[in-house]
Amino acid sequence: MSEPVLIARDVVAGYVPGMPICHGVSIDVRPGEIVTIIGPNGAGKSTFLKALAGLVLFESGTVHCLGQDVSGRPSHELIQLGLGFVPQTGNVFTGLTIHENLVMGGHTLSAAELKTRLARTYEQFPLLAERRSATGGVLSGGQRQTLAVARALMTDPRVIMLDEPTAGLSPRVVGEVFASLRGLAQEGVAVLMVEQNAKAALRISDRGYVLAEGRNRMAASAADLLVDPAVGEAFLGGKRHAR
Amino acid sequence: MIGQAIADGFLTGGILALGAIGVSLSSQILKFANFSHSELLTWGAYIALTFTMFATAGAPIGPLSFGWSLLFAVLLAGVLTGVLAIIVDRLVFRRLRSRHANSLTMVFASFGVALILRNLVLLIWGPEAQYYTSELQIATEILPGIRLLPDQVFVLGLTIVLVIGLHLILKYSRLGMSMRAMAESPALARVCGVKIETVVRWTWVVAGMLAAIAGIFSGLTVQLRPEMGFNLLLAILTAAILGGSGSLFGAVIGGLVVGLAENLSVLVIPANFKAAVPFMILILVLYFRPQGLLGKSETK
Amino acid sequence: MGIVSYLIFFAIVVSILSIITLGLNLQWGSTGVFNAGVVGFYAVGGYTYAILTAPGRPELLVNLELPWILGVVGALIASAIAALLVGLATMKLRGDYLAIATFGIAVTIQLIALNWEGLTGGSLGMTSVPRPLSGFFETPFTYNVFYLCLSAGFCLLTYWALERIVRSPWGRVLRAIREDEGAAIALGKDAATLRLQAFVLGSTVMGLAGALYVGFIGFVSPFDFVPIITFQIWTMLIVGGSGNNKGAVLGTLVVWGLWSASGTLISKILPAAFQTQGGAVQTILIGLVLVLTLLFKPGGLIGEEPTTSRHAG
Numbered sequence: 086m087s088e089p090v091l092i093a094r095d096v097v098a099g100y101v102p103g104m105p106i107c108h109g110v111s112i113d114v115r116p117g118e119i120v121t122i123i124g125p126n127g128a129g130k131s132t133f134l135k136a137l138a139g140l141v142l143f144e145s146g147t148v149h150c151l152g153q154d155v156s157g158r159p160s161h162e163l164i165q166l167g168l169g170f171v172p173q174t175g176n177v178f179t180g181l182t183i184h185e186n187l188v189m190g191g192h193t194l195s196a197a198e199l200k201t202r203l204a205r206t207y208e209q210f211p212l213l214a215e216r217r218s219a220t221g222g223v224l225s226g227g228q229r230q231t232l233a234v235a236r237a238l239m240t241d242p243r244v245i246m247l248d249e250p251t252a253g254l255s256p257r258v259v260g261e262v263f264a265s266l267r268g269l270a271q272e273g274v275a276v277l278m279v280e281q282n283a284k285a286a287l288r289i290s291d292r293g294y295v296l297a298e299g300r301n302r303m304a305a306s307a308a309d310l311l312v313d314p315a316v317g318e319a320f321l322g323g324k325r326h327a328r
Numbered sequence: 329m330i331g332q333a334i335a336d337g338f339l340t341g342g343i344l345a346l347g348a349i350g351v352s353l354s355s356q357i358l359k360f361a362n363f364s365h366s367e368l369l370t371w372g373a374y375i376a377l378t379f380t381m382f383a384t385a386g387a388p389i390g391p392l393s394f395g396w397s398l399l400f401a402v403l404l405a406g407v408l409t410g411v412l413a414i415i416v417d418r419l420v421f422r423r424l425r426s427r428h429a430n431s432l433t434m435v436f437a438s439f440g441v442a443l444i445l446r447n448l449v450l451l452i453w454g455p456e457a458q459y460y461t462s463e464l465q466i467a468t469e470i471l472p473g474i475r476l477l478p479d480q481v482f483v484l485g486l487t488i489v490l491v492i493g494l495h496l497i498l499k500y501s502r503l504g505m506s507m508r509a510m511a512e513s514p515a516l517a518r519v520c521g522v523k524i525e526t527v528v529r530w531t532w533v534v535a536g537m538l539a540a541i542a543g544i545f546s547g548l549t550v551q552l553r554p555e556m557g558f559n560l561l562l563a564i565l566t567a568a569i570l571g572g573s574g575s576l577f578g579a580v581i582g583g584l585v586v587g588l589a590e591n592l593s594v595l596v597i598p599a600n601f602k603a604a605v606p607f608m609i610l611i612l613v614l615y616f617r618p619q620g621l622l623g624k625s626e627t628k
Numbered sequence: 629m630g631i632v633s634y635l636i637f638f639a640i641v642v643s644i645l646s647i648i649t650l651g652l653n654l655q656w657g658s659t660g661v662f663n664a665g666v667v668g669f670y671a672v673g674g675y676t677y678a679i680l681t682a683p684g685r686p687e688l689l690v691n692l693e694l695p696w697i698l699g700v701v702g703a704l705i706a707s708a709i710a711a712l713l714v715g716l717a718t719m720k721l722r723g724d725y726l727a728i729a730t731f732g733i734a735v736t737i738q739l740i741a742l743n744w745e746g747l748t749g750g751s752l753g754m755t756s757v758p759r760p761l762s763g764f765f766e767t768p769f770t771y772n773v774f775y776l777c778l779s780a781g782f783c784l785l786t787y788w789a790l791e792r793i794v795r796s797p798w799g800r801v802l803r804a805i806r807e808d809e810g811a812a813i814a815l816g817k818d819a820a821t822l823r824l825q826a827f828v829l830g831s832t833v834m835g836l837a838g839a840l841y842v843g844f845i846g847f848v849s850p851f852d853f854v855p856i857i858t859f860q861i862w863t864m865l866i867v868g869g870s871g872n873n874k875g876a877v878l879g880t881l882v883v884w885g886l887w888s889a890s891g892t893l894i895s896k897i898l899p900a901a902f903q904t905q906g907g908a909v910q911t912i913l914i915g916l917v918l919v920l921t922l923l924f925k926p927g928g929l930i931g932e933e934p935t936t937s938r939h940a941g
Contacts, residue, residue, distance in 0.1 A: 138519055164521035172516060180512045181505070188502065189509050193521035240521070361724035363664075363731075423923055432662060432723050436866060437922050439859045443915030447908035455904045558855075562735050565728045600743035607732035611717050614729055 089113035090275045091137070091244050096146035098136035105144055106132040108299040112277070114244065119266060119276040121307065123283040124296035125319070130279040131173065133296070134248050137277075138170040139163050151243060165193050169242030173249040173279075176233035179222035183213050186221055186232055190239030202239050210235050227258035234265065245269065247278040251285070263289045287311050331473045333591045339480050339549065341587025342487035346542035347560060348567035348579040349494065350535030355568065356511035357531045358421065360434035365539060366564060367445035368409050370557035372540020373547040374453050376405035380460055391478035393463035394548070402544055406537035413536035414529055416441055422525075442558070450554040458552045460544075483545045490541065494534070495576055503530055559603070563590070566606040570613055585609065636772045642884050643776070643783040644840050649864045649876040650786050651833030657871035657932070658794055659826040660806030662723055665714075665730035666861045668737040669707045669831040671853035673838025675741060675748055676706035678757045678848040688754075689746040696760040700839045707835020710737075711828040719824045734858060741850040753849030760843050779840050783877075786833055790873055793829075802826055856911065860887070863918040869928030878929055886913060 091114040099105035107129040114120045122130050135141045137148060143157035151167050160170075178186050187206055191199040207214035212228065213235060224232060230250060237245060250266070251259040259282065267289055270276050280286035287293050287307040295303035295316060303316065310316050347369055354362045379401040380394075387395045420437050467475035498504035509517040510527045518524060539557075546556055567586045571578025586606050593605045648670055655661040681699035684691035694702070718729045741748045748754070760778065765771035793799045805819045842848045860883065868879020890913050894906035921928065 140515055140518060159523075160518035161521045161523045164519065170519040172519065175513050175516055178509050178512050178516060181508060185505055185508075188505060189517070189520045189522075192502070192506065236520070355724070361728060363727075420919055420923065427926075429922075429926070432727075433922060433926065435662075435724060435727060436862065437919055439862060440915040440918035440922070443856070443859055444912050444919070447911040447915070450908040451905050451912070562728075562732050566732070569725065569728065598743065601739055604736040604739050607729075607736050610729060610732050614721055614725060615717055 087115050087117070089115050090151050091277065092147075092149040093133075093137060094147045096133060096136055096148065097144040098132060098141050098146075099144065100132075100141055102142060102144075106299055107136060109146065110296060110299070110301055112294055112301075112304075114275040114277045116243070116275050117270050117273045118291040119270050119278070119289060121283070121286045121290040121293045122277070122279045122296055123286070123293060123310075123316075124302070127298075128296040129299035130296050131248055132299075134170070134246050134277070134279050135172075137246060138168070140170075161193070164240060164242075167240070167243040169237035169240060169245040171233045171237045171245070171247040171250060173252055177221040177224070177229050177236065180220060182218050182220050183224075183232060184217040186236050187213070187239055190236035193240060199239075202241070206235050206239065226253050227255070227261070230254060230258070230262055234262070238269075242274065244275045244277065247276070249279055249281055251280065251282050259285060284311070329473070329595065330592070331471065332475065333595060334588065335470070335474045335476055337588030337591035338584065339476075339484060339587070340590060341584035342484055343542045343545045343549075343583075344560065344563050344567045344587050345580040345583025346487060346490065346538045346545070347564035348571060348583045349491075349576060350538045350542075351564055351568040352571060352576075352579040353507070353511075353531050354535050357507060358425075358434070358528060360431040360438070361565065363435060363438040363561065363565075364416070364442035364445060365438075365535065366557035366561035367442050367449075368413055368536050368539035368557070369543030369546065369560065370449050370554065371412055371445060371543070372405045372409040372536070373543035373552050373556065374449055375408050375540065376401040376544045377453070377458060377460060377547070377552055379404055388461075388463055391465070391468075392482055393461045393465050393477075393479050398460060402541060405540045405544060409540035409543075410533035410536035413532035413539075416445075417528065417532050422528075425528075446554060446558055453552075453554065455554060458547075460548055460552075477549070479548050483549060486541075487545070490538070491576070491580055494538075498576060503527075507531060562603070562610075563587075563606040566610040566613075569610060633769055633772065636769075636776050638884075638888060640772065640776050640779050640844060642881050643779040644837050644844070645861070645864065645884055646783050646877045646880040647779075647786050647837040647840070648834050648861050649868070649880045650783075650790055650873060651830040651837070652861055652865050653830075653870065653873060653876040654790055654793070654833070655827055655830035656865065657876070658799060658806065659802040659823055661719075661823050661827050661830075662727045663730045663827065663830070664727040664858060664862075665732070665734035665737075666834060667853050667855060667857040668730075668734035669711060669834040670838040670841075670857065671734075671737050671741055671850075672707045672710045673703040673835025674842040674848055674853065675838070676703040676835070677839035677842045678754045679747065682754045682757045687746070688749070696758055696843060699758075699843070700836070703835045703839035704832050707838070708828055708832040710835075711831030712824075714831075715824045715827045719820050719827060731855075731858075734855060738850055738853055738855070741853065748850070749848075751850060753847060753852075755847040757842055757846050757848060759846050775844055779844070782836065782840060786836070787873055787877065790833075794873070798822075859918075860914055863914055863921075865928075867917060867921050867928055869930040869932065871932035872928075872930055875928050875930045875932075882929070883914065883917065886917065 094111045095109040096107055097105045097109055098107045110129065110133050112120065122133070124130050132141055136143050139158055139160035147154060147156045149155065150163065153166060155163055155166065178189060181189065187203055188199065191202055194202060207217070210231060213232060221229065221232065250262050254262065263285065266276050278286065287310055290307040293305065293307045293310045294301060295310070303310070305313070347365065350368070351362060351365050354365065376398070380398055389395050420441055421434060424434055424437055465477045465479060467477050470476050498508060506517060506522045506527050507530065509520065510522065510524070514524060543557060546560065563586050567582035568579055570582030570585055586609060589609055590602050590605045593602060648666060652663060652666055655663050677699040679690050680692050680694045680702045681696055684693055714730070714733050718726055721729060742751055761774065762771060765774055802822060805822055864879040864883040865876055866879070867883055868877065869875025887910060890910050894909055895903065898906045
């Protein structure tokens with residue numbers, strides 16, 4: 086099996102100094118694999134992802150991304166290194182056009198690279214090409230999610246992290262989003278996501294981590310987690326997630 | 329009479345608009361109302377004055393009261409005022425940002441910065457009114473009943489050019505795009521790889537340059553005094569609020585509305601109360617449209 | 629004798645300014661209402677006192693020549709009404725916008741003071757405004773001792789009343805609004821009304837200070853109510869420690885002490901021709917003190933006292 090491209094060890098992070106929400110979380114993600122983090126509300130899943138993306142206060146622990154120590158480094162350096170991040174809320178610029186959103190996605194690229202990536206993205210997502218001058222604010226939930234993912238892919242990241250990519254989407258669109266993630270993994274991208282929609286997410290994942298109270302609770306293959314009675318009772322069987 | 333008031337209103341409005349664009353940019357990108365912005369106008373005007381004292385305002389170009397050296401001084405003062413704004417940011421606002429101070433703490437700090445900057449001008453350049461040139465100008469009749477000085481025509485023209493230029497930068501350049509992106513969502517801009525501090529720096533440069541030019545225009549059409557910027561502060565803040573958030577042209581329209589209202593008000597109320605007009609407009613607007621004239625209603 | 633009478637003079641000014649700072653602390657420290665037009669309400673109080681009590685002059689609109697105590701009462705009522713009108717128009721505004729609106733109010737009030745000559749005496753102001761009970765004292769020194777008792781008495785009264793208020797159930801609700809307006813509304817409190825009440829009460833206190841100031845100096849002019857006073861008062865509150873009445877008084881003492889000391893020093897050192905520049909240095913010092921406090925001691929000299937359980941943790 087190939088070496089992990091994203092290795093986090095004992096990450097302690099939060100919003101207020103001295104009051105961390107993640108109390109030491111560790112994960113590995115390998116190229117071409119989809120890893121899903123599940124856990125109850127308030128487990129620190131989102132905060133952990135934001136810590137890896139350089140968006141919240143990183144207190145201690147180490148993160149290695151693509152062979153480099155990036156612990157606590159600011160977002161723009163991580164992006165340049167080859168990390169992509171799709172936040173849960175506010176994942177597109179509503180006041181900017183689709184085209185401008187994609188240009189922002191390619192902010193770290195040279196003008197020439199930007200041009201070829203834009204052309205490729207429009208080819209890949211005809212819907213975005215069609216509506217390129219529409220502002221982000223007028224898109225439907227599914228279109229937004231497509232734009233958000235397309236935006237994050239502008240830099241050809243080798244690791245992509247998604248915070249609840251299917252929140253608020255209709256079942257059909259959820260399927261499309263998951264299929265596109267599967268496609269990315271097949272191209273060798275390492276995919277790490279946080280999902281409330283745990284059952285559906287685990288079905289397309291290779292491995293999963295269970296977080297609770299800001300700490301690792303379980304780590305196993307996605308298939309094992311799906312049949313694990315404890316996990317099932319806590320996170321998969323509840324009516325809230327019975328999609 | 330009305331025609332002249334309108335022409336004067338456009339002139340004042342143009343100057344206010346340049347100030348309001350800066351306030352609006354900084355309130356969107358830096359997320360606080362900068363009460364010290366007006367002092368950048370004053371500094372810009374006095375930096376240009378210092379340059380013209382060394383070089384004189386130059387041999388007048390055509391009907392204008394000044395020559396090329398003042399135009400060069402405009403450029404120089406713009407750049408230096410931008411640099412001044414960055415220095416202030418380094419010393420004060422960036423430290424507060426890195427501590428995640430709330431936006432009202434930034435406003436308090438801007439009170440202090442305003443006091444310091446304004447009184448440094450007084451200390452360095454003295455309290456007396458000063459002028460760029462002593463050339464006398466004859467107002468020409470532009471339209472029937474409307475007389476403007478050539479300098480005023482120049483100021484109006486250059487303001488229009490600047491606004492259009494800035495619009496193009498914000499609309500099409502990658503820097504402009506990242507400024508708009510930052511205004512909407514700093515977090516998302518960061519995960520696009522935008523270096524926040526770079527955008528902040530450029531925001532100060534743009535705001536500072538426009539402020540300097542507004543200050544020079546004000547000095548050119550009126551006079552230079554240490555409190556010249558402070559006296560425009562309320563009008564500038566009002567113009568920025570009128571324009572609402574998010575729109576460059578909003579700030580321009582806000583500036584014009586305030587400028588026109590001030591000058592037209594003289595036809596109905598005593599001129600002494602002119603300075604209260606922005607406040608009246610402000611209260612009306614905030615009462616009926618807290619999001620500004622053009623702004624969309626914000627969802628918090 | 630010289631130093632003693634100077635100290636008495638200094639103490640009178642500090643006690644008057646402390647009253648303003650206490651009023652601002654009720655608005656900002658306790659309720660989170662951002663009033664950037666402090667000097668406006670201070671001016672309304674001062675002018676009302678002068679207008680009601682000053683000796684009659686044919687060119688003035690109002691010639692009541694009321695006794696001083698009615699002047700003070702009138703000042704309280706006028707500043708309360710002014711604050712009520714302003715508050716009704718602005719209390720639904722948040723932070724920055726409220727600051728800009730109230731800043732505009734102060735500018736407007738100063739314009740009225742400067743230009744409505746029939747009411748205010750215009751740029752010359754009004755002279756010979758009666759000083760409370762001045763007939764009973766033979767020397768300026770004994771009068772100043774009396775006036776110190778009067779102004780310090782009012783200051784203590786204000787302090788005591790505001791302390792009571794902050795610790796009352798009403799004061800605790802104000803704090804709840806400041807901390808989290810959403811929660812306060814959810815609890816069934818009409819936040820806008822409560823903010824308005826705090827704003828009016830705070831501004832009334834500022835009006836009291838205005839009356840005491842004009843009663844002390846015996847004349848009034850627009851140049852006693854310049855915008856910088858607002859920023860000085862804010863500096864006093866922030867330096868002392870916003871949210872704490874002791875801090876408000878301490879901040880006033882420290883900042884006014886610095887202002888006076890630097891002023892004295894500058895007037896000794898600088899030749900008369902450079903006095904304007906000297907004033908600039910004084911103001912720069914105030915600005916520096918404000919900025920440095922925000923940078924290095926954001927809570928002020930004495931931070932907020934825990935008055936409710938949610939602050940205790």
